Amino acid sequence: MTTTSAAPPADSHYKWIALSNTTLGMLIATINSSIVLIALPDIFKGIHLNPLEPGNTSYLLWMMMGFLVVTAVLVVSFGRLGDMFGRARMYNMGFAIFTVSSVMLAITWFDGAEAAIWLIFWRVIQGVGGAFLMANSSAILTDAFPANQRGLALGINGVAAIAGSFLGLLVGGVLAPVQWHYIFLVSVPFGVIGTVWAYLKLRDTGVRKHAKMDWWGNATFAIGLVAVLVGITYGIQPHGTSQMGWSSPMVLSCLIGGLIVLTAFVIIETRVESPLFSLGLFKNRSFLFGNIANLMASIGRGGLQFILIIWLQGIWLPQHGYDFSQTPLWAGIYMVPMTIGFLVSAPVSGALSDRLGTKWFTTVGMLLTAGTFAALIALPVDFAYPAFAVILLLNGIGMGLFASPNRAEVMNSLPADQRGSGSGMMTTFQNAAMVLSIGLFFSLMIAGLADNLPGTMSTGLTANGVPAAQAHEIASLPAVAVLFAAFLGYNPVQQLLGHSLHSLPAANQAHLTGLDFFPHLISAPFADGLSAAFTFAIVCCILGAVASLFTGRPKSAEPAERHSVGEELAAVAADATMESPGELIDEPTTAR
Template structure:
């Protein structure tokens, strides 16, 4: 019997000693971490107006925008940059050990957020720093969750287990929206307090119930050079992208976005150069953190490429849908601006339901038939949904949007669970941590880049069309136009489209702030009927949609193209490939579908056996 067979038998014995229910205990704890993470993300999204009010920071002030953007994007930026390193460390020192540490760090971050002592800009900076601490804890759990599930569940049940975990991810988003909408009405600090019981429970359970049963990679030296190139490159790129979304003032001119800012150009350029150099560095160091040889595995390569492309299509577009609801559709249908964040979450519920329904089902089906065609069909459905979204008018009936986003949830559920299972099944057991880190890094980076791509498209579109829409709306008022009204129209036309969108996103009618900034003396010269018209729920959303909708449709079309590319990449992965170390070479690579004999040749099994012995 081979050495690898003895190692496998030992690991199987260790799992059996934990009892038949241990795998479900592990799944419960990992699902709890997923639920906690997504609740934390969406509860912040929905509670930002209350949080900004609580720390006494006016979101319409120019300097407030950078705090807003870092509060939204800082968490994802930090997790994206450190996931890969954590995955490699977990393979060497134990996935459960680092998973436990993640729960503990997240708990500390949540407590600090609840206790945020200061207000104003200082308070906002403290919130960002404490969110970064949370992000470090979240990265420890995120990098190891899928790997631990793959460790404790047999190949025939991994899709189902990962599907259950995916349901927690989507459910947490909806639960966070509800909790945020309710808790923020009482006290903004409760938004962070609600995380603490989840985090404490997860910390206690992970230390008391979870045991280390994973294959360990040999303990080697840390790839310091690779870490510097990767973390430095990705951080520089994502920081540049973040500041590229902010207004840029130069020579008395304010650009709506910062892409012409020399700092943005420099950081993005440095980031791209470092990331281009990273694979060459990794191919030469002794113990690389990024396992380039995994890309020789067809299932791993195409599943990750499909996931990356799908994340670019999905990440920013979801934000654009929320802007459509909060900034245009909900106010036009009688909802107060301050209520729109909560109701936007409610109206996005069909997407969550679709995912919850299909996530576990697709996982079970992929265990039985393989992930290839289930995942491909899912992304094909998402492609068609994007086309449907591009055809929607701004004053659509809700049932039209509800059906489309429900189908998008179905398609995403069909894709996510089988695709994750495909990636985790394709790598050697002792390298599942770094594989999970690579997968999560690609997804998080794609989501952040997606925000930049689609937000830029929309802002550029609005910047060109918004002034004309403003003057057209004022002209429709006819004989009531006065010199003061013309001055107001010019001021509105020069308003930053970024501020216009984010005011709607935060539940503010920007017309109230603009009229207040003009002073009561000027406002009193405007007929009261006009003031009432300008500040009601209808005038600004009706005007904004003229500039917003064409750009949004372009975004949807790009989303459809990217989703179609993801579907093609998904189909190219081949049939199910499971990398397992067994005493018999015939068990190393298996295809659960009925046509195994035509898809896996003896030569490929021999190559898999060779890899297993390395």
């Protein structure tokens, strides 16, 4: 039997407590989603494992993407648990899990493959905690704030969510060279404070709906999405003589099998009494097109950080005198303009969209972001930094213009008793799209490199004394090895030549491993791959802009705020019978 209950309303100050705590939670969760990216060279050096050896590539991939995969899979289920048993309770559990896993990551004491497995395992557990935080933070805020302030609240929270992924690069770049354990240890005090603070201060202020758990829906959704994301993760690895693994039986089985299971999930959700996710929500125009826009935006920008890191670490920074060992830190620093643009525009657009509507902010934001991708394509590989910084600043502004109003539009479209699962679905689209985007961007980059890099590399190595047979063998290695080497801040040529480098004359050794040879060698092939990847991003952003035009309702159609528990409960009952389930959404947040 399904019952509905409403927790006692919060006082007038509660909404700011909820905003500050959930913002801390989202910030620390998303910092940890990216902090590892820039710290990977120091982590692998610290555990004495070479991630570029063929047998160790899986460790590298799962260290990078495990957190994203887990959060993408679990946020819907955890949002549904929040709807059923209390969003504050589930959120607080997430903070506790996240803190414990951060401690376990920081105390890693052994080396080699065992250390890599330990780190990946606890990164997955950390992702579980992050999923609880991500799934319930938006729902807690939507419960706590009235409709005319939700854009501002969700905008600030969205700033933390996306800015954290940028700040993680900088924090990781600063801490990892000192001691790689610090990148995990830094989260512990914030986790402890956040957990205690959430336990003492957060409570449920919105409608809660108790229902049976949809076990079949949970199982099929998790299995199907995990299979698809695992297939994408391994699709960028070489298979046999192919540069990538998209044609391998394992990858095809994961992708096809995952899609079949997800189809079964959709069928199940239309037949069970209390579904994990109400597919009827997609009848709501704002929810449907808001999520399509969010998906396109996330695919468009998801691989951007990876491409920029490779561009800066593998080409631009060495060309300007930075040693390969220093490039991870400086890559994070040189990408700061993007963070600044986002931090400036996201809260402003969130606040203004509360009064002016959302769709023009989201549409313009997507078009501006598309324009910055076009500008990056037009930029020479060895660019002048001021032009690059302006483009990154505008890219951050564009993403900020889109992110806060889009999140507010989607959350405002949800009925009160489904905000947790709806928020989880929105986060699933975002995180799954990030994994998909990384796979697609890497694939497009590898395809671009594979056309021209082998010939260019073979010629360059031969000209510098490397025997023709060995040069041809090295040039025939998968392009992904070159990308990963540049991404990790290693000297790619030194990694590829290995011990055979010492058989060359000293002058040739110095030139091949210097700061000029590899960046100039890869510049032209990299430009081809970059153009393909960013052209794809432009298409995604334009589709996101078009979808954004279909969101929003006239202000006259928006419901008035309700001011009684009876009206709140009546709204939930009415939602169950309404054709558009997002019509009645608002609850009071002040004491009655």
